[in-house]
Amino acid sequence: MNPLHPGRPGFLLGLVALVISLAACAPSSYIVLLDDPDGRPSQVVVTTEAGETTLSEAGGALALRSSGARPTNISAEQITRDFGDTMAAQPPPPRTFILYFETGGARLTPESEAQLPQILATVSAYPAPDISVTGHTDTVGSPTENERLSLRRANFVADWLEDARVEAIDLTVTSHGQRNLLIPTADGVDEPRNRRVEVTVR
Amino acid sequence: MRYWPIPLLLVALFSAQGANAEPIGFVKTLQGGNAVIRALDDSERPAAIGGELNVGDTIRTDRRASLGLTLKDDTIMSVGPDTELTLEEYLFEPARGDLKLGSRLGRGTLQYVSGSIARLQPDAVSVKTPTGTIGVRGTQFVVRVGR
The missing domain is CATH 3.30.1330.60 (OmpA-like domain)
Structure with a gap:
């Protein structure tokens, strides 16, 4: 029986398990491209053993794994959680x-x-x-x-x-x-x- | 005759000889905890606001510290707690076309705002991580290397 089929008793449980496993998959290593306050174009190119991946949109993120760089979603809350101290230490622009x-x-x-x-x-x-x-x-x-x-x-x-x-x-x-x-x-x-x-x- | 403080005079002498003895940047902020800097010759010194940074320096923050720095090409980097960042390569001679900026994030968090080197030669700026190399065309990003 398919636990993900709506109407089955296992559906909700399966969905919960799926959400938990997705959350657990949040990458421990990742990069997020940020907005440039002066409107200059932003772009990074990540090279891994699996090849090259380009990130050119602000807010775009890549998970960095040994198997390669894959697009991922990183919420604003997570950025604040992971980078709050880092961003607070940023010196003023020259x-x-x-x-x-x-x-x-x-x-x-x-x-x-x-x-x-x-x-x-x-x-x-x-x-x-x-x-x-x-x-x-x-x-x-x-x-x-x-x-x-x-x-x-x-x-x-x-x-x-x-x-x-x-x-x-x-x-x-x-x-x-x-x-x-x-x-x-x-x-x-x-x-x-x-x-x-x-x-x-x- | 200019009456320069001795450190400035030394900087002027070294740069006149084309040697790479000038600092490449300075620590601008340090908050929350402590950080140490290991030089190319493996000597270690505590990081301090206003402290010089040289090619080959590795900055290590403790689990409470965050630190911000600027390089002479106007690149801005800041790192969070439990971070190891090495300034591996730096060449900034725009008049001669010698431009290079290579860093390595061994672990932790880094916010990066690119400077003149990336603007003048976008393929000359990179940040290595254990799983891949970031080619920095511009201008701002954050990167985290988990354990």
Whole structure:
């Protein structure tokens, strides 16, 4: 007799047993893709001995077993239960400020100078903040001159932050010359948006 | 002449030589319990907020601790209790096109928010688990490795 046939006395018992066995099958190892708050596309590709499985929808989950990765359902409650502490420990997202320079030199535009209070406020709000200062130029002048100029700009900003008594656990200065243009241009183009120093607070 | 604190001066010297002696990131949060970090040379140190992270470090949290970190490419990771996470590979030289970020979750829980390396080279970022390797194209996920 089929215990799962409705109307039979064993039906309810069979259903209960099925539900219990499904619950017991909830995977002990799994991955869940989350929503990106900034709307960037999310995707992971899980490779096991059984092959490749792609996850590209937020909320989608895969059970990770030695026999392979299989689609599964993980409830929001289970995510909270398993990852509540993990998520509570997440540091704030790094924040990048872009400061612009007058042409040819290491003088900040007035608008960029006015961003100082905001940078300092961000640094003091972050736990154990570390800062990267990266200098860039436009394509006016030779690459060698621009390496030097972008380093001068980055050092200027580092000094400016230190004069303002910024309190960070680390401050790293790098320079990219004209090798990392924000706005791609031909050689010799005076592009204000490329004359910049990026300050990232983590 | 710049009057830099000595640690910053050392960082500047090492990076000028192209050596990989700079930290790759820092511990930002630690709550609920304790965690230890084992370096490549097998030495162990207690994890602390503001502590440096280097290639090869393995972070182990106790059964109450959770810990958050950021890497210099702006990747954010946080781990829950009873977790073992190794930062196996890290290369972040965008100007030279050298990009790589490989981690291993031996057990426990991890929340991952990808950074610049995944954005610049989506096939360069992975998290290994005992049963499979996660290729991180972007951007956020949680993964649990049960016992």
